[in-house]
Amino acid sequence: MGTAAARPLAIAITTGEPAGVGPELTAAALRQAHERWPHARFTVLGDRALLQARAGTNWPVAGVAVEIEHRPLAVAAEPGKLNAANGRYVLGLLDAAIDGAVSGRFDAIVTAPLQKSTINDAGVPFTGHTEYLAERTHTPRVVMMLAGSGERPLRVALATTHLPLKDVSAALSIDGLVETLAIIDHDLRAHFGLAAPRILVTGLNPHAGENGYLGREEIDVITPALERARARGIDAPGPYPADTLFQPRYLKDADCVLAMFHDQGLPVLKYATFGEGINVTLGLPIIRTSVDHGTALDLAGTGRADAGSMIAAIDAAVTMARHKRAA
Structure with a gap:
């Protein structure tokens, strides 16, 4: 030893x-x-x-x-x-x-x-x-996460990675999102030393679906997945509208954001950290x-x-x- x-x-x-x-x-x-x-x-x-x-x-x-x-x-x-x-x-x-x-x-x-x-x-x-x-x-399942640097770095993980936008909705499932959140929670604890990770989760549609008027993925898939994840002890609130989530008042207590697709979360992260950010494969x-x-x-x-x-x-x-x- x-x-x-x-x-x-x-x-x-x-x-x-x-x-x-x-x-x-x-x-x-x-x-x-x-x-x-x-x-x-x-x-x-x-x-x-x-x-x-x-x-x-x-x-x-x-x-x-x-x-x-x-x-x-x-x-x-x-x-x-x-x-x-x-x-x-x-x-x-x-x-x-x-x-x-x-x-x-x-x-x-x-x-x-x-x-x-x-x-x-x-x-x-x-x-x-x-x-x-x-x-x-x-x-069977890995998670792409990009991160900045600093005492409380911005981290953005992805529910889907290199897919055409038209295929994203079909790729989201309750079981898949729960597994993704479990991987993020486990690896933030095991490899980053975070005792109780807080993972903010975006919706898929504009305004997180606007109560179903702009899409039902939040109602039928994302919210049930978050309820199941929280029942397993994972701190994963949401779904939040992606266009307003990336603000200091929301991120100050967050350890990671889970975005539904590649270009939903990564443009924000790269704008904030490009040239000093990293890509990590979780799971x-x-x-x-x-x-x-x-x-x-x-x-x-x-x-x-x-x-x-x-x-x-x-x-x-x-x-x-x-x-x-x-x-």
Whole structure:
């Protein structure tokens, strides 16, 4: 027990789309590792020559516990220029990190952004990190949550993720919402150290359905789900109109907001936290965090990309891993 407690936290970082900013953001973030995360060691998964070229300095950084796990590119990568030949390379980095986390080699994984189109163009159906992590870990339900930073950060979780808007209503169910709330409640306790999480829940329709005049999902699905969740001891009030919920007077006592679909909650969160926010996948048997932005192809290789979100994602991964180990 004492040996396990003394072992440094092992954090894996996938460097994502090689034509994007992931490789350079990883290097920039890890230059702060000695001061910010002295009790962690990092394994960076990616092509060694690519990482050295994009780091802008000697790599790894002297005095930092960083190992590069070399995974060769299929073809040379140019900043800002996507190449489907490297789609399977990107997926291979993610597979290696997942396998390492499931086996216990890694305490958490941090993922740099990838380009979904590149993987699909490589002949692999791919919706996104969240869905792929669920499939690879055989997890029936996961929850995407984005979060800001600070003493009481804004956190927004999603009842549905990457769906066309026309399919959202059919994807909502009483059982599904109860399971989603249970996952959020459990992981906020287990990985974030919150003793009694308070989760505010939005409606689906404008004005939360206006008593059925603007839709019945609040009456037929969301309210029954919240009643069942509260009977299980989950503090989940709602449903609230999404257009007025995101105000300080409502959020000041909240630990998370559960929004019904992707673009209902995330524009607000990204407006408030972009560049410093993170993406967390709840409900997995492993810990995974990520940046809150995409591959930024226009910034790749320019040295102008901001590593703030990557730093925050590593911060969160280390913190969550500590809570898990202490449990």
